[in-house]
Amino acid sequence: MTARPAPLDPATISEIIEMALSDHTSFTQIRDLHGLSPDQVKSLMRAELAPGSYRAWRKRVRTFGDRRENYK
Numbered sequence: 001m002t003a004r005p006a007p008l009d010p011a012t013i014s015e016i017i018e019m020a021l022s023d024h025t026s027f028t029q030i031r032d033l034h035g036l037s038p039d040q041v042k043s044l045m046r047a048e049l050a051p052g053s054y055r056a057w058r059k060r061v062r063t064f065g066d067r068r069e070n071y072k
Helices: 010-021 027-034 037-049 052-069
Strands: none
Touching: 010 027, 010 037, 027 037, 037 052
């Protein structure tokens, strides 16, 4: 059984969104700092962003991730 994370305060939500929108922050760094899995970050972003903004963010994250693998 997975433990449910504690409710996040607005300042923490804002910080997570800022980190997720940054091209310089990985899901691993967000997990290390806030304890949220990539799926939890995506759910948070879906709930907090406008639908078009969420889709644009997901497209950018996928594209950036694909390019990053080529540079390893």
